[in-house]
Amino acid sequence: MKMNVDRFRVAQGSRVDLTKWPTLAAPVYESEDHYAQLLQEYVGTINAQQQLLNASESFAVLVIFQAMDAGGKDSAVAHVMTGINPQGCRVTSFKAPSDQELKHDFLWRAMRELPERGRIGIFNRSYYEDVLVVRVHPEKLRGEGLSKPRLDDNRVWHERYRSIVELERHLHANSTRIVKIFLHISKEEQRKRLLQRIDTPEKNWKIRPEDIEERRFWPDYMKAYGKCLTATSTRRAPWFVVPADDKRNGRLIVSRILLDAFLALDLKFPKTTPARRTELAAMRAQLAKPGSGKSRA
Ligand code: AMP
Numbered sequence: 100m101k102m103n104v105d106r107f108r109v110a111q112g113s114r115v116d117l118t119k120w121p122t123l124a125a126p127v128y129e130s131e132d133h134y135a136q137l138l139q140e141y142v143g144t145i146n147a148q149q150q151l152l153n154a155s156e157s158f159a160v161l162v163i164f165q166a167m168d169a170g171g172k173d174s175a176v177a178h179v180m181t182g183i184n185p186q187g188c189r190v191t192s193f194k195a196p197s198d199q200e201l202k203h204d205f206l207w208r209a210m211r212e213l214p215e216r217g218r219i220g221i222f223n224r225s226y227y228e229d230v231l232v233v234r235v236h237p238e239k240l241r242g243e244g245l246s247k248p249r250l251d252d253n254r255v256w257h258e259r260y261r262s263i264v265e266l267e268r269h270l271h272a273n274s275t276r277i278v279k280i281f282l283h284i285s286k287e288e289q290r291k292r293l294l295q296r297i298d299t300p301e302k303n304w305k306i307r308p309e310d311i312e313e314r315r316f317w318p319d320y321m322k323a324y325g326k327c328l329t330a331t332s333t334r335r336a337p338w339f340v341v342p343a344d345d346k347r348n349g350r351l352i353v354s355r356i357l358l359d360a361f362l363a364l365d366l367k368f369p370k371t372t373p374a375r376r377t378e379l380a381a382m383r384a385q386l387a388k389p390g391s392g393k394s395r396a
């Protein structure tokens with residue numbers, strides 16, 4: 100049965116209030132085995148599509164993941180990308196910008212990581228942080244060295260949305276296809292996952308005191324995300340709000356979204372020309388002789 104992921108897509112121009120978007124959806128799998136089987140099926144097909152992408156070199160695919168802390172970005176990337184040839188895919192994680200990065204415009208550091216045609220690029224966080232965490236904590240703008248940023252002025256955010264929409268339009272016009280995924284979890288689910296990070300020694304490294312502090316700003320984040328998705332979901336570079344309280348279900352939905360994005364490209368292996376067929380036949384004739392390719396004495 101084909102899963103329809105349209106209901107997770109943010110239509111261009113629609114106003115997003117995230118309190119109305121579910122963090123839990125009816126599961127698309129019936130059991131753990133069924134989940135494993137579906138994921139394998141999707142990932143296998145994505146892998147086959149990636150080979151076509153690589154062979155045809157006509158498109159680049161950029162997948163952007165955003166989420167609140169513990170939203171499952173890392174594990175979604177890991178699960179969805181297992182089975183994909185690592186040569187055709189690169190993951191970039193964006194942390195708080197370095198001093199060097201802060202000397203540039205906010206899009207600069209991401210530009211250097213964009214995938215070339217034939218490749219998949221995955222952004223684990225992205226330039227969207229600059230209208231999310233920075234919007235929730237506008238004092239961070241001061242550290243960005245902009246000339247006299249007006250922290251009380253909404254213009255800076257609208258200008259950034261515009262820069263983003265224009266960049267993505269430009270990328271689309273130059274054969275990069277962009278899929279943007281917001282893994283949507285509830286505050287309660289985040290509490291449980293952060294507790295797990297404390298209680299599981301192997302996960303301890305993932306948690307910082309700031310992660311707990313940031314929870315106070317949850318409503319501000321939801322508003323910042325809502326405004327961002329409203330302003331930047333376009334027909335060509337849509338946002339998907341993926342219910343992610345159930346990690347497995349979230350991963351299946353993400354895989355299906357990616358798969359659909361690939362299928363929409365209608366990728367084909369490059370056609371051979373008559374000249375190339377003649378060349379192949381000549382090479383074949385040479386190899387067909389036993390002992391061919393003997394080194395010269
Ligand atoms: P993590 O993804 O959990 O390793 O955390 C990375 C941290 O870097 C998060 O707290 C992000 O909010 C932060 N971060 C990423 N990009 C930016 C940015 N442009 N400005 C400020 N903080 C950022």
Ligand code: MG
Nearest residue numbers: 168169305310
């Ligand atoms: Mg973190």
